Amino acid sequence: MRNPVIPHPTRYIIAAACALILSGCASQKSQPTTQFDFGPAAPAQAPARGAPGPVVVTDVTGSSALDSERMFYRLSYADPLQARTYANSRWTASPLQLLTQRFKTRLAQSGARVLSETDAASGIPLLRIDVDDFVQDFGGVSQSTGVVAVRASVFQGHVLLDQRSFRQAVVAPSADAAGGARALAASTDAIAADIVAWLGTLAPLNTPNTPTTPTTARR
Numbered sequence: 001m002r003n004p005v006i007p008h009p010t011r012y013i014i015a016a017a018c019a020l021i022l023s024g025c026a027s028q029k030s031q032p033t034t035q036f037d038f039g040p041a042a043p044a045q046a047p048a049r050g051a052p053g054p055v056v057v058t059d060v061t062g063s064s065a066l067d068s069e070r071m072f073y074r075l076s077y078a079d080p081l082q083a084r085t086y087a088n089s090r091w092t093a094s095p096l097q098l099l100t101q102r103f104k105t106r107l108a109q110s111g112a113r114v115l116s117e118t119d120a121a122s123g124i125p126l127l128r129i130d131v132d133d134f135v136q137d138f139g140g141v142s143q144s145t146g147v148v149a150v151r152a153s154v155f156q157g158h159v160l161l162d163q164r165s166f167r168q169a170v171v172a173p174s175a176d177a178a179g180g181a182r183a184l185a186a187s188t189d190a191i192a193a194d195i196v197a198w199l200g201t202l203a204p205l206n207t208p209n210t211p212t213t214p215t216t217a218r219r
Contacts, residue, residue, distance in 0.1 A: 036071070036181035037092045038188060041105045051111025052199035055127050058117060060100040060150075062131030067094050071177055073136040073144070083135070089177035095134050099150075099188060103129060106192035112199070126155045127199070132165075136172060136180030145169040146183025152195055154202060164198055166191045 065072065065083070069090040072083050091098060108114045115124060133149040149167040153160060168187040172179035 031088050034089045034177065035069075035092045036089065036177065038098055038102050038181075038185040041102065041109065041189075043109065052107070052196065052202070054113040054115060054124050055107065055154075055199065056115045056117055056124055057100075057104050057107065058126065058128050060096050060103065060129045060131060062096055062134070066096050066131060066134055069094060071136075071180065072134075073138060073177075073180060075138045077138060077140050086177045091181075096131065099129070099131065099134070102185075102188050103192050103195065106189065107196060107199075110196045112196070123156070125161060125202070127195075128153045128155065129195075133167075134184065136177075136184065137169070138175070142175045144172045144175055144180060144183070146172055146180055146185070146187045148184060148187040148191055150191060152198070154199070162198075162202060166194045168194075 069092070071086045071089045071091060073086065074080060074083055104114050117126075130151045130153075131149070132151060133147050135147055136144050137147045138144040147167070147169045149165070151163065151165050153163040155161060168190040170183045170186040170190065172183035
């Protein structure tokens with residue numbers, strides 16, 4: 001009769017360690033992902049110069065990093081050149097999509113007639129917005145701001161009428177993804193208000209179908 005094989009205690013230790021590692025990996029994978037957006041657009045204050053005229057608003061453009069749902073933050077106090085992402089927090093849509101929708105909403109709330117590129121009539125100015133920065137920036141361990149910077153250009157036909165840069169940095173209420181989302185939403189709304197006010201200064205150029213008085217040559 002063969003003697004029974006008694007496993008060495010080391011095998012039990014290794015097996016237990018493997019089980020703990022696997023359970024830890026499983027728990028990390030099962031952690032729920034929290035999704036954020038800009039929230040509902042509260043009624044905006046009427047622009048001081050009145051509503052801008054009809055305008056074609058193109059989709060907001062930016063770097064490829066902003067064309068995904070990842071939430072970026074930057075530790076400027078440690079390494080300002082490294083962009084990091086939250087592991088379990090995401091946007092509900094890409095920042096470029098969220099910015100496009102919020103800017104269109106804010107322009108419509110101001111009284112402007114917002115048109116897309118497909119249904120725009122000829123001669124109506126076109127607004128193009130390029131994103132230069134969109135990040136939660138940590139100046140310290142427990143202090144951060146939602147930084148949004150854009151370049152807005154207005155074209156009529158193929159002619160550039162005006163171009164302006166806008167930047168807003170709102171302090172986050174908490175040093176986490178939720179605080180960053182609130183701060184970035186507030187910065188976006190502040191920039192939208194700045195763009196509406198700026199477009200109001202171009203109101204004479206935003207009036208479609210304005211008859212042009214021909215110049216009569218003097219005899």
